[in-house]
Amino acid sequence: MKASWPRPSALIPYLWLAIFFALPFLLVFRLSLSDSALSIPPYAPQIDWSGGLAGFRRFLAGLDFDTYGRLVSDHLYIKAYISSLSFAAQGTLFALLIGYPMAYGMARCRPQTRNLLLMLVILPFWTSFLIRVYAWVGILKPEGLLNAGLGLLGLPNIDLLYTPAAVQIGLVYSYLPFMVLPLYAVLEKQDHTLLEAAADLGSPPWKSFWQVTFPLSIPGVVAGCLLCFIPMVGEFVIPDLLGGPGSLMIGRSIWMEFFANRDWPFASAVAVALLIMLVPPIVLYQRQQVRALEAGR
Amino acid sequence: MSEPGAGKPAKARANGGRRLNIGAVRSSFAPWNDPSAVPLVRFEGVGKRFGDQVAVEDLSLEIYPGEFFALLGPSGCGKTTLMRMLAGFETPDTGRITLAGEDLAGVPPHRRPVNMMFQSYALFPHLSVEQNIAFGLKQEGLPKAEIAARVVEMLDLVKMAPFARRRPDQLSGGQKQRVALARAVARKPKMLLLDEPLGALDKKLREETQFELMDLQVELGVTFLIVTHDQEEAMVMADRIAVMREGRIAQIGRPEEVYETPANRYVAEFLGDVNLFDARVSQIDHPMARLEAAESLEGFFVLDDDCPAAGSAVSLAVRPEKMRISLEAPPQGTHNVLAGEIWDIGYTGDWTNYIVELPGERLIRVARANASRFVERPIGWDDKVYVTFDPDAGVVLG
Numbered sequence: 001m002k003a004s005w006p007r008p009s010a011l012i013p014y015l016w017l018a019i020f021f022a023l024p025f026l027l028v029f030r031l032s033l034s035d036s037a038l039s040i041p042p043y044a045p046q047i048d049w050s051g052g053l054a055g056f057r058r059f060l061a062g063l064d065f066d067t068y069g070r071l072v073s074d075h076l077y078i079k080a081y082i083s084s085l086s087f088a089a090q091g092t093l094f095a096l097l098i099g100y101p102m103a104y105g106m107a108r109c110r111p112q113t114r115n116l117l118l119m120l121v122i123l124p125f126w127t128s129f130l131i132r133v134y135a136w137v138g139i140l141k142p143e144g145l146l147n148a149g150l151g152l153l154g155l156p157n158i159d160l161l162y163t164p165a166a167v168q169i170g171l172v173y174s175y176l177p178f179m180v181l182p183l184y185a186v187l188e189k190q191d192h193t194l195l196e197a198a199a200d201l202g203s204p205p206w207k208s209f210w211q212v213t214f215p216l217s218i219p220g221v222v223a224g225c226l227l228c229f230i231p232m233v234g235e236f237v238i239p240d241l242l243g244g245p246g247s248l249m250i251g252r253s254i255w256m257e258f259f260a261n262r263d264w265p266f267a268s269a270v271a272v273a274l275l276i277m278l279v280p281p282i283v284l285y286q287r288q289q290v291r292a293l294e295a296g297r
Numbered sequence: 298m299s300e301p302g303a304g305k306p307a308k309a310r311a312n313g314g315r316r317l318n319i320g321a322v323r324s325s326f327a328p329w330n331d332p333s334a335v336p337l338v339r340f341e342g343v344g345k346r347f348g349d350q351v352a353v354e355d356l357s358l359e360i361y362p363g364e365f366f367a368l369l370g371p372s373g374c375g376k377t378t379l380m381r382m383l384a385g386f387e388t389p390d391t392g393r394i395t396l397a398g399e400d401l402a403g404v405p406p407h408r409r410p411v412n413m414m415f416q417s418y419a420l421f422p423h424l425s426v427e428q429n430i431a432f433g434l435k436q437e438g439l440p441k442a443e444i445a446a447r448v449v450e451m452l453d454l455v456k457m458a459p460f461a462r463r464r465p466d467q468l469s470g471g472q473k474q475r476v477a478l479a480r481a482v483a484r485k486p487k488m489l490l491l492d493e494p495l496g497a498l499d500k501k502l503r504e505e506t507q508f509e510l511m512d513l514q515v516e517l518g519v520t521f522l523i524v525t526h527d528q529e530e531a532m533v534m535a536d537r538i539a540v541m542r543e544g545r546i547a548q549i550g551r552p553e554e555v556y557e558t559p560a561n562r563y564v565a566e567f568l569g570d571v572n573l574f575d576a577r578v579s580q581i582d583h584p585m586a587r588l589e590a591a592e593s594l595e596g597f598f599v600l601d602d603d604c605p606a607a608g609s610a611v612s613l614a615v616r617p618e619k620m621r622i623s624l625e626a627p628p629q630g631t632h633n634v635l636a637g638e639i640w641d642i643g644y645t646g647d648w649t650n651y652i653v654e655l656p657g658e659r660l661i662r663v664a665r666a667n668a669s670r671f672v673e674r675p676i677g678w679d680d681k682v683y684v685t686f687d688p689d690a691g692v693v694l695g
Contacts, residue, residue: 191417191419193415193417193419194419194421194422196384196386196406196413196415196419197413197415197419197420197421198407198421198432199385199386199405199406199407200384200406200407200411200412200413200481201407201412201432201433201436201480201484202407202408202433202436202437202484203407203432203436204405204407205407207436211432212421215423216422216423
């Protein structure tokens, strides 16, 4: 039997992963094990290439987990992690509550209307993410659009900018398409005769939704939630532009350590810890996708 | 639900497992001829359009309790729309539909006492076989124990008990069909609607299932309405068939009525094969009539039932199996003789179909049952043959 080698084209994804994920991760990981110093690279220890294998051993011995120790002992970082997770969890929940009816409505439209609505969901991606978040500053600021509108209606002003609520609004707004699209995908291909069968068997429409439509859309719910939750946890731009000091998120802490404190090893440790935290939801998402693929076959 | 046996004698399981002769049951069962019989379903002048497409037009129809009724027609003839209006998935534009005397207008599908078996089966993919069957019972809010007992009963009825925990995607086509059937009858509907129920099954399974459905119908005493484009399916199972054409009913009758005495050319051609001769009535001499036709110098001699007055243009319809074919010329004085040449032969095992070319490049079809295994001289290609048929073999269509 001939040994089967993967075709060269199959190697491209691995190459991609190696260059754009594995290599940067290893660099950051190595950085996180270095000694903290308030400066720019290079950081101790360094590989002594002239020393050969012994030099490399010396380098390995020089690495330590001190930065991680600091991370665990510093309440600020623990709090930032927890707050990030809670922001992301709430944001995901709101995105689901808004995104599900949107996707459901879209899936029930006529095909032409569907395509138009689908394009409208994707349309914001044509504008820079940064500009869209800045636009929210314009809306939420004290003399912004929101308060102008409230004023017209004779309602009292609310001051949302630089509050956790503003961060939440920004998160939900930015990640809503990532919720809507997978939900729409499962809802759109749902067999309409199943609802007819449910009605035929005595189930009124609202009950059919909970007995048929929703259970069958759970793969989309899981995919949408993870697609929102995972990037929301590490979000930096939104809390930075819309949040005040009360909106502590880990993405911002990493930025502070890198660029304000210039403590690269410690910043790297914060980043690596974040990545490790996100491994379980990512694995969950992957398994969900594989299962969905298999079910579709 | 009407009590079993209201329409037909229910098959008694305790009866030593003896199979009732469905044919015999069928022949004694004819409520549509009984003026005092009350129909279960009544379509009165029902019409439905989709845009500028007419699906059903001014259609009236009565279906009696205990009947196995078939709507037969090609795709697009409105048969499915008619059934969906009864189930409540479409609303008639005109006319009304009553079920057991109750006007169904405005009654949503989930409140109608009918159940449907969908063509695609429409089993819930996230529920197991038993959960699928229990679905309709749960909606009624029955006590759990009662639901469980009824599910077991239904599983036994369709012989699916060993598969109770399987998901629909782990079942074969035939098994899915059984589950869909069990789910539809679990609620003891007044009427069961079957949309192309055997369409997705292979031929062998289809034949078996036809008989099972008939047994089941007698056993449950439920009225069945089946939609199909397969004439054999309709003929085998139904008490009455409505042959549909472009939103209207072309003919209603027992299977043997619509086959042997079709009301028009459309029905004659849709059901089975038929040879149609354009003819003119030249003479009526009760009980016989003579027709002039291009194919025969002498003319055709047929029975004068339903034959219009002399001079009318008609079609004579003769089924291939009602014609005889032979190599020898029939004796002098035999009527309805056509001489021709074999054009093609289709051997199907049980039957042989001969395509015979008459003078003037006119092709007719003659079928012969292969009743014996050997013949002295088989009929072969390019043989000169004589085709004859009896005066009562043909139907004169106006």
